[in-house]
Amino acid sequence: MAIDFTEESAADAVIESFHATPDPRLREVMISLTQHLHAFVRDIRPSTSEWQQTIDFLTATGQMCDDTRQEFILLSDVLGVSMLVEAINDRNTPAATAATVLGPFHVVESPPRELGDTIDLIGKGKPCVVTGCVLSQDGSPLPGALVDVWQANEEGFYDVQQPGVQPLGNGRGLFTTDEQGVFWFRTVVPSYYPIPTDGPVGRMLDRTGRHPNRPAHIHFIAGAAGHTPVTTHVFVAGSPYIESDAVFAVKKTLITDFAHIDDPQRAREFGVANPFAHAQVDIVLESVPGAL
Template sequence: MRNIDQDNITEAVVARFADCEDPRLRQVLSALVRHLHDFVREVGLTEAEWMQGIRFLTATGQMCDDKRQEFILLSDTLGVSMLTVALNQARPPGATEATVFGPFHVDDAPRLPAGSDLAAGAPGEPLFVDVEVVDLDGRPVAGAEVDVWQADEEGLYDVQRPELGQTRRARGVLVTDDAGRTHFRSIVPVAYPVPTDGPVGQLLVATGRHPWRPAHIHFLIRAPGFRTLITHIFRDPDPYLDSDVVFGVRSSLIGRFVHHDSGPLADRPYSTLAQRFVLAPQA
């Protein structure tokens, strides 16, 4: 097709997908092109702005490595991650709700027995967590894999600390017993800012947004016959529960953290958390 102009280019591009043998890929790309072209027209995008956008995306990719995923952070802060979760992770009544995955999960977290100290030296107030995993009828789910990770009291994950190398701390994978239970020691989560040293941080500053996430602990729970659950447990009170930079807070995910000045678990201030997770059956 010749004589392409602003009025006919969109359908010309979409027409190039006609021979795509994957119908879902054809649908997604066709819709993407139409929405992208409509965006360019709506804002009257200049060539200079287009180049600035390309530089931004290039820098975002260059910031990614095996310990950091700047594109996930971009998706999170634009609300795309949470929108995708909301569209794809609807649960039946009573099941624990899902939320965003986040950019700091790793696949080589240590596998630990119940009662382990996941903190492994990470700074923070001690936290003792009892986990119960059940099905929709309240029956225990034995053998569930409970993958836990969190930031330390300085708001940093282990992978954000180059001095740790490959050492893992404030994370671990446990397995529930026949009663659907496990327990571990960690540290009380605190609010922290998402990384602001990259292009996503620059975008937040440019748009007048704060970079803060409310205090939380990540959980990824897998069990045969059940849908995998990716979620957080948030701590209240927290000044950012209503303005989470990645839009991940759900009221049902606010846990009951109980503070103790001292007690049978520690001779200094500590907190406890008893958390039940209800898994939905595999569809």
């Protein structure tokens, strides 16, 4: 009976209202939500005006979303919840490459490319060569593995953020490892960049004295038959904000040296201008138990 609802009885009355939820998992989630949400409200004791501001913030966050902008994912990201969900779902052994967030920019399919192709369709940044190997956890190379990569350009923007400035597909490529499990491609060294700051989440970061920046990185999704795919980043060692990523996605094992190479001979071999950066990115996948 939901009558004479008081501060003390409130959560119990709402929990009781969910007792007939047919799906047990949904019932469990609604009960937990009620407990934690009410505990939060009892903790902060909002004024009526503060609660209205909360309603207004959530409304504006929903209304900022469209086909290419997901402000609630951004909110989940800057509150560390996306990485927490990632950590909860990461079942990989420590030997496998660590996972991190997908991020909001994997919004178009990466164009299939040949090994050694460049994903830089513009040619303005510092040339970069990425070489690597996809391996099983026992160290054996994985031929025919798919390596999907996407990155911001040297100014910190993804192709989808700059229609008309960058061609669609710039900074993106889908590669297949050779018989030694090897992949390689040419690109430019990505820049650190701010997450979009023109919405409610950006205003929240501003009001809380937080910067909006992510350290420079290249996104990878790698998959091979009989193995669990991994969604991850490779972070550029020494990038600004490497220790204060606005979305908390950095893991130490993902920080990679983008070595400065000044060697005309090697530049010629890779087909890039000298000097250039070189990153070696080996990706270890966990085999699925029982898979052939």
